[in-house]
Amino acid sequence: MPTFPTQFPVEPRIGRIKGFKAAGIHAGYKKDGALDFALIYSETPCVTAGVFTTNLVKAAPVLVDMERLRANSTGIRAVVVNTRCANACTGQQGIDNALMMARWTAERLGIREDEVLVMSTGVIGTQLNMDIIRRGIDLAADALADDETAWANAAAAIMTTDTRPKAASVKPDNAAYAIGGIAKGAGMIAPNMATMLGLVVTDAQIDDPHAAHALLTKAAAVSFNCISVDGDTSTNDTLLLLANGASGEAPQYNPFSEMLRDVCLRLAVEIVRDGEGATKFIELVVMGAGGGERAIANTIATSPLVKTAFYGSDPNWGRIVAAAGRAGVEVDPMQMRLWIAPWDEAEGELLLFENGAPTAYDEARAVGIMAGANIRVRLECGRGTGSATVYTCDLSHDYVSINGHYRT
Amino acid sequence: MPTFPTQFPVEPRIGRIKGFKAAGIHAGYKKDGALDFALIYSETPCVTAGVFTTNLVKAAPVLVDMERLRANSTGIRAVVVNTRCANACTGQQGIDNALMMARWTAERLGIREDEVLVMSTGVIGTQLNMDIIRRGIDLAADALADDETAWANAAAAIMTTDTRPKAASVKPDNAAYAIGGIAKGAGMIAPNMATMLGLVVTDAQIDDPHAAHALLTKAAAVSFNCISVDGDTSTNDTLLLLANGASGEAPQYNPFSEMLRDVCLRLAVEIVRDGEGATKFIELVVMGAGGGERAIANTIATSPLVKTAFYGSDPNWGRIVAAAGRAGVEVDPMQMRLWIAPWDEAEGELLLFENGAPTAYDEARAVGIMAGANIRVRLECGRGTGSATVYTCDLSHDYVSINGHYRT
Numbered sequence: 001m002p003t004f005p006t007q008f009p010v011e012p013r014i015g016r017i018k019g020f021k022a023a024g025i026h027a028g029y030k031k032d033g034a035l036d037f038a039l040i041y042s043e044t045p046c047v048t049a050g051v052f053t054t055n056l057v058k059a060a061p062v063l064v065d066m067e068r069l070r071a072n073s074t075g076i077r078a079v080v081v082n083t084r085c086a087n088a089c090t091g092q093q094g095i096d097n098a099l100m101m102a103r104w105t106a107e108r109l110g111i112r113e114d115e116v117l118v119m120s121t122g123v124i125g126t127q128l129n130m131d132i133i134r135r136g137i138d139l140a141a142d143a144l145a146d147d148e149t150a151w152a153n154a155a156a157a158i159m160t161t162d163t164r165p166k167a168a169s170v171k172p173d174n175a176a177y178a179i180g181g182i183a184k185g186a187g188m189i190a191p192n193m194a195t196m197l198g199l200v201v202t203d204a205q206i207d208d209p210h211a212a213h214a215l216l217t218k219a220a221a222v223s224f225n226c227i228s229v230d231g232d233t234s235t236n237d238t239l240l241l242l243a244n245g246a247s248g249e250a251p252q253y254n255p256f257s258e259m260l261r262d263v264c265l266r267l268a269v270e271i272v273r274d275g276e277g278a279t280k281f282i283e284l285v286v287m288g289a290g291g292g293e294r295a296i297a298n299t300i301a302t303s304p305l306v307k308t309a310f311y312g313s314d315p316n317w318g319r320i321v322a323a324a325g326r327a328g329v330e331v332d333p334m335q336m337r338l339w340i341a342p343w344d345e346a347e348g349e350l351l352l353f354e355n356g357a358p359t360a361y362d363e364a365r366a367v368g369i370m371a372g373a374n375i376r377v378r379l380e381c382g383r384g385t386g387s388a389t390v391y392t393c394d395l396s397h398d399y400v401s402i403n404g405h406y407r408t
Numbered sequence: 409m410p411t412f413p414t415q416f417p418v419e420p421r422i423g424r425i426k427g428f429k430a431a432g433i434h435a436g437y438k439k440d441g442a443l444d445f446a447l448i449y450s451e452t453p454c455v456t457a458g459v460f461t462t463n464l465v466k467a468a469p470v471l472v473d474m475e476r477l478r479a480n481s482t483g484i485r486a487v488v489v490n491t492r493c494a495n496a497c498t499g500q501q502g503i504d505n506a507l508m509m510a511r512w513t514a515e516r517l518g519i520r521e522d523e524v525l526v527m528s529t530g531v532i533g534t535q536l537n538m539d540i541i542r543r544g545i546d547l548a549a550d551a552l553a554d555d556e557t558a559w560a561n562a563a564a565a566i567m568t569t570d571t572r573p574k575a576a577s578v579k580p581d582n583a584a585y586a587i588g589g590i591a592k593g594a595g596m597i598a599p600n601m602a603t604m605l606g607l608v609v610t611d612a613q614i615d616d617p618h619a620a621h622a623l624l625t626k627a628a629a630v631s632f633n634c635i636s637v638d639g640d641t642s643t644n645d646t647l648l649l650l651a652n653g654a655s656g657e658a659p660q661y662n663p664f665s666e667m668l669r670d671v672c673l674r675l676a677v678e679i680v681r682d683g684e685g686a687t688k689f690i691e692l693v694v695m696g697a698g699g700g701e702r703a704i705a706n707t708i709a710t711s712p713l714v715k716t717a718f719y720g721s722d723p724n725w726g727r728i729v730a731a732a733g734r735a736g737v738e739v740d741p742m743q744m745r746l747w748i749a750p751w752d753e754a755e756g757e758l759l760l761f762e763n764g765a766p767t768a769y770d771e772a773r774a775v776g777i778m779a780g781a782n783i784r785v786r787l788e789c790g791r792g793t794g795s796a797t798v799y800t801c802d803l804s805h806d807y808v809s810i811n812g813h814y815r816t
Contacts, residue, residue, distance in 0.1 A: 057733030057741045089726055089741065091765040124726030125766045235730050304712065304803070305811055312812030318497055318532030322643050325465030333465045333497065357499035358533045395712070397808050403713055404720030
């Protein structure tokens, strides 16, 4: 599988990041003894930013973290994460349990309660098993370490329907600091075992929490907010950035922003590649739609007909053009041009559609491109210079199996 | 399978409707000799109304019909329909072919060219085979008849991925006129063989084309515009109403409006029941969402996670609540209540969710309801008295098979 190009050399693992420790252990949620509970700890308080689900049905840990970050965005020291239970749609008891999870973590680590954030992912509508949570906190606190293995365990411990852990880091040659992140995804929604959680840490020194929030929001806008597995939005989606300043270096804004973007992009792309039932990765670029590029890209990326066509390796340009036509954006099919390309750019793009009709393209070559595991699609609508990119995957029989028969 | 309740006794067939003739024949598009070409003819000019796809990528026959109805909404006499080729994304040649199809039909029937409308459904991006069209017109004109068999043949001839023909009629006891309609659906989009086409005729006397349009728009709003198979919108979707006045009776507005609605509703429901790969029929009612009821209903009805849960007979209320939370409508999960019910209303509804958390519902009963082939879902959001209903189906392995491997 080709790697996704980023501006900086992103590693699919995390080495030491000064002042941070991580742990991933088995607390008792997953039946097979697999890692199911993670803890991230900073020796010193972190300037912290968070981006949370836009779903109005927000899980208890999301509500708790949002409130906590409003009050304390400069002193976070730990993030505790459980899987198998989303603690969503759990009423007041869910809030109380999330607060208790943070309190126990603080007590065990000898820090203040308001220095702890919580994350949960898993089944909606069931309460946390607080015996498992308590055991998880104890075991994870004992296991905290600052090496690559500890981070790998943390990445594995937050998985739900993910088939592989997701980690990424950047350590620039000419700087003292590093950025590292872990994430989990699979589907885009929590009700059953599939939420986007992302946790990025850096030992760079960022004193202003508003700057941290701006950096994270900007990075999320071109990474986690550009991916789509099934178009659903979880009750639990959370992305956090913790900066503890332990490197002593205050980074320049632009290169740090780009590095953060690259780490987030790599994690986001890995989430799509590992989407529930996904067999193909699709990079979709929509250009020149008078400001409606993202609306069109999202409509195409969530169309079941487009996604099943990719699954079937069918160069069905008609479904893509038709999805663009119903996106609620003013477009003229006569001005549209649509290309597909294999991942290896050297082979060039194949123009499928222009002037309101298909070109005389080589069907064998089109099928060949669509049969690849990585496909680029570009739609030019002829109105202006705007551009939006979405990363998505196909809709397969396995997606239906995973989501149709999960609880039964 | 239980029938869908309508106010008037809707028959799943069409008897004689004064002054109308129909035909469905094999022109040569379907390889197995199956019916693939239909013609509807009125002995006198019809006041005619049309409702067309909102997709900006409109097929040639849609563009031709829209233009023709603007110029002549009181004198339509024939509608000619082919399958297997949507004549969409076919440029100027597509327009020319649609016009030629109308002209040949007019010549063969001895009527004016501007008295003919055209419909096409099938694969996008290929030109009509005008030899087949010519043969279809000749054979269909010869086969025109006014009996039930002729209408049944017409209904069968417009099918694509439909597994059964769809026809409905109402003949009130105390009136001289009747209303009859045929439709085809399967998926909601044309690129490959799945477009919604509906054609309703009546011998009632409706002199004002604006009244006809108002009646049709009103009926469509609560029928064809309330169904969702996969959320995609075809390039070819067309619904026509032709009124030739041959009964000599000018109907009262209200009862006629309700009868027209019932015929359209029956056809629309049959389209959902026969949705691509559908194994379940779901009636979804959203209430009290401050005017956002339809937006929420549509979001739930197009959520892949909701639809796969129905396929798996999983009472996954969390996915429904979460879909409501991301619909872009201001809702408070604490105010939401969600019920499911079997088709037989006598068994009553089962409350799954209220006060932000699941109720202590009987899981076996919930699974039992979800295992049925017909399910009612009701979501109350606690803000006002608005209500919206959507009819939809589940998302199955067969949907993926049908749409993933259609052209290959």
